[in-house]
Amino acid sequence: MSLRIYAIAYLVFLYAPIALLPIFAFNDATIIAFPLSGATTKWFGELWTTTALHAALKNSLFIACMTAVLSTLLGICAARAGAMYRFPAKAGIMGFIMLPLVLPEIIVAVSLLVVVVQILDLGLSNWTIITAHVLICTPFSIAILNGAFQNLDPSMEEAAMDLGESRFSAFRLVTLPPVMPGIVASLLITFTISLDEFIIAFFLSGSEPTLPVYIWGLLRFPKSLPVVMALGTLLVALSILLLTIAEILRRRGMSRAGVNDKGGFL
Amino acid sequence: MTSSESGRGLLMVSPPLVYALLLLAVPLGAIVLFSFWTQDFMTVDTTLTLNNYRELAEKPIYGALLGRSVYVSACVTVVTVIAAYPVAYFVSFHVRPARKSLWLFLITIPFWTSYLIRVFLWKVILGYNGVVNSGLINAGLIEEPLTFILYNVNAVIIALAHAFAPFAILPIFVALEKIDRSLLEASQDLGESKLMTFLRVTLPLSVPGVVAAVLIVFIPTIGDYVTPELMGGAGGKLVANMIQTQFLALNNAPLGAALAVVAMLSVTAISLVLILLNRRWLRGRT
Numbered sequence: 001m002s003l004r005i006y007a008i009a010y011l012v013f014l015y016a017p018i019a020l021l022p023i024f025a026f027n028d029a030t031i032i033a034f035p036l037s038g039a040t041t042k043w044f045g046e047l048w049t050t051t052a053l054h055a056a057l058k059n060s061l062f063i064a065c066m067t068a069v070l071s072t073l074l075g076i077c078a079a080r081a082g083a084m085y086r087f088p089a090k091a092g093i094m095g096f097i098m099l100p101l102v103l104p105e106i107i108v109a110v111s112l113l114v115v116v117v118q119i120l121d122l123g124l125s126n127w128t129i130i131t132a133h134v135l136i137c138t139p140f141s142i143a144i145l146n147g148a149f150q151n152l153d154p155s156m157e158e159a160a161m162d163l164g165e166s167r168f169s170a171f172r173l174v175t176l177p178p179v180m181p182g183i184v185a186s187l188l189i190t191f192t193i194s195l196d197e198f199i200i201a202f203f204l205s206g207s208e209p210t211l212p213v214y215i216w217g218l219l220r221f222p223k224s225l226p227v228v229m230a231l232g233t234l235l236v237a238l239s240i241l242l243l244t245i246a247e248i249l250r251r252r253g254m255s256r257a258g259v260n261d262k263g264g265f266l
Numbered sequence: 267m268t269s270s271e272s273g274r275g276l277l278m279v280s281p282p283l284v285y286a287l288l289l290l291a292v293p294l295g296a297i298v299l300f301s302f303w304t305q306d307f308m309t310v311d312t313t314l315t316l317n318n319y320r321e322l323a324e325k326p327i328y329g330a331l332l333g334r335s336v337y338v339s340a341c342v343t344v345v346t347v348i349a350a351y352p353v354a355y356f357v358s359f360h361v362r363p364a365r366k367s368l369w370l371f372l373i374t375i376p377f378w379t380s381y382l383i384r385v386f387l388w389k390v391i392l393g394y395n396g397v398v399n400s401g402l403i404n405a406g407l408i409e410e411p412l413t414f415i416l417y418n419v420n421a422v423i424i425a426l427a428h429a430f431a432p433f434a435i436l437p438i439f440v441a442l443e444k445i446d447r448s449l450l451e452a453s454q455d456l457g458e459s460k461l462m463t464f465l466r467v468t469l470p471l472s473v474p475g476v477v478a479a480v481l482i483v484f485i486p487t488i489g490d491y492v493t494p495e496l497m498g499g500a501g502g503k504l505v506a507n508m509i510q511t512q513f514l515a516l517n518n519a520p521l522g523a524a525l526a527v528v529a530m531l532s533v534t535a536i537s538l539v540l541i542l543l544n545r546r547w548l549r550g551r552t
Binding site: 006013014015018024031073074078080082086087088093094097100102103107108110114115118119131138142192196198203215216219228235236239240243247251 | 387
C-alpha cells in the first residue's frame, strides 16, 4: 500500500513541471510566479502574430517529417535484419547502430559540426540537422519496430515467393500488414523526438532556427516568457496526443505479431 | 546459418550500418584527429600536437569542470536509481499485468515532452518567487525565500534527476519482470521473511537492471548542456557548457574537441569499470 502511495507521489513529481505550464500560459501577468493575477488568452493570441515563430515552426516541421521518414526506413531495415536473419557479428553491428541512444547528444553534435564545417567546409542548413536527427532517432525506431518484427516467420515470405510473388511484393503483402502499426508508431515517436530536440539543432542550425532553438532565444527575455508558456502548452498537448496514438498503434502491432506486450518501447 | 541467409541479413542491415559508420564512426574519428590540431586565429593549423591536451591538463579550470561533471552525474545517477527502484518494483510486482503498460506509458510521457521547457519550469518551481518558496512562506515555515535551491549544483541535480527518471525505471522494470516468481515462493516456504526474500532473492536478481539503469543515466547526463546552463548559475556549469563555449563563443574548436574527447574517454572508462564489476559480481554468484 505504501508502495502505491510512493509510486503515485513519484508520478506527481514527474508531472509537476508540465502541470504548471497551462497555469502560467493563461495567467494575466508577465512574471512567471505565484500569486496568479487572472485569466487571459492573449499569450496564445500573440503566437498567431509572431512571424519569426511561424518560420521556426515550419523549419521544425520539415526537419521532423524528413527525420521521421528516413529514420523509420533505416529502422525497418535494421529491425527486419535483427529479427529475421542470422549474420556474422550481428550483436556488434546492432549494438553499434543502437549506440547513439546512450551517447551524450553534445558529442554527436560537435563531432558532426567538426566534419561539416571544418573538414568538408560545407554550410549548415536544415539538412545537417536532419542528418544528425536521423542518426539519433534510428535506435528509437528500431526499439519500437523490434516488437512488431519479432514473431514474424521468414518462411511466410518464402512461401509467398514460392507461390510466384516477387521478393518485394512478398514483403508488401505478407510482412508489411502486421508491422504497419509499429511503423506508424515509429514515425510518430521519431517525429516527436526531432521536433523537441534542442542541443543538436543548436549546434548544427544555420541562419534559420528550429522551434526549440527559437524558444531558447526567447528564454533570455523575461518579457516573452508568457508566450513561451503558451507555446509550450500547445507543444506538450501535441506531443501527448502523438504519443498516445503511437502507444495505441504499438500495442495493436504487438498483438498482431502475437507478442506478449511487456509494455514500454524503450 | 546458410551463407545466403547471412548475406541477405548483411544486405538488409547495411543501410543503417553504413549510415551509422559514416555519420557516427567517421565524425568520432574526425573529432579525435581534430583535437590534435590547433586554432591559429581564423585558420586551423593541421600540424599534430598535444598542445590542447597540455592546456587542459595545466589550467585547473578544466580539471575542476570535469570533476564537477562526474560528481553531478554520479549524484544524479544515485538519486535517480534509488528513487526509481521502488516504482519499478511496484509496477512489476503489484500492478495487474493488463495495467502495466498503462503505468509505463504514464511514466515515459513526461520524458518525451519539450525538454527545454521542462527544465525552464524547474526554474519557476525553485526560483526566488517560485512555487516552493512562496508555498513555504505562505505555510509560515520560512520567512526568507530559500536561495540554495536555484543557480547551483543542487538545482542541476534535481532537474536532471527528474529528466532521467524514466531512463532508470525501464531497465530495472525489465530485470524485475524476468524474475521467476516461484523463486520468491520457494524462499518464503523455506522460512525467509518477506524482507529477507527481497534482499536475498529479488534484489540480487535485479542487479543487471540496476547496472543498466546506472549506465543509461550516467552516460548522457555527463554531456548535458541545457540544465546546467539554465539552472546552474555561475558555479554550476559543467563540461558541456565549456565545450559549447569553446566551439561557438571563443572560436577555439580544437580545444573544444579535445575537451569532448577527454569527457568521452572518462565516461567510457567509468562505464567499463562498472560493467567489469557487474560481470565479476555475476560470475561470483553462479
